[in-house]
Amino acid sequence: MRLIDADDLLEIIEKYCGDYDCHDNESFDKQAVRMAIRSAPTITPQNEWISVDKRLPDKHAQVLIWSAKWNIAEAGSYYNKHFWVYNEIGDAYIADDITYWMPLSEPPDRDGRCGK
Numbered sequence: 357m358r359l360i361d362a363d364d365l366l367e368i369i370e371k372y373c374g375d376y377d378c379h380d381n382e383s384f385d386k387q388a389v390r391m392a393i394r395s396a397p398t399i400t401p402q403n404e405w406i407s408v409d410k411r412l413p414d415k416h417a418q419v420l421i422w423s424a425k426w427n428i429a430e431a432g433s434y435y436n437k438h439f440w441v442y443n444e445i446g447d448a449y450i451a452d453d454i455t456y457w458m459p460l461s462e463p464p465d466r467d468g469r470c471g472k
Contacts, residue, residue, distance in 0.1 A: 360396040368392040405456040413457055420460055425453035431460065 372388040405422060406413075413419045413434045421432045421439050432441040432451055439451040 359399040360393065361399050365392050365396045368395055405458050407456055408454060413459075418460055419457045421451055421454045422456040423451055423453050424455040 369388050369392045372391060415435050416433050418431060418433050420429055421441075422429050430441055430451070432439045432454075434440070434457075439454040439457075440448050441451050442448045
């Protein structure tokens with residue numbers, strides 16, 4: 357099984373149907389769906405490290421980062437072409453040699469349960 361992004365899938369189908377008149381022929385609709393599913397990008401599963409050579413996180417998004425220099429994981433964010441780490445009093449520093457990152461999981465709710 358391969359996880360895919362539904363928004364990306366819809367964009368691919370809409371582009372395909374823009375290039376071809378999908379609504380006049382049912383076989384084109386089926387063909388568009390098959391093509392879109394095959395070409396939709398795979399979602400990175402939760403808890404899977406992403407190479408910075410492959411993709412960078414969204415600007416200012418809080419993520420878990422891996423420093424190859426220090427062999428440590430810590431929370432940080434990416435902007436101005438650097439990964440930044442903040443301490444508890446608000447000081448920040450640029451993290452060295454970041455090679456991988458991953459999205460942070462959802463924080464626990466008020467009752468201490470994880471997720472939404």
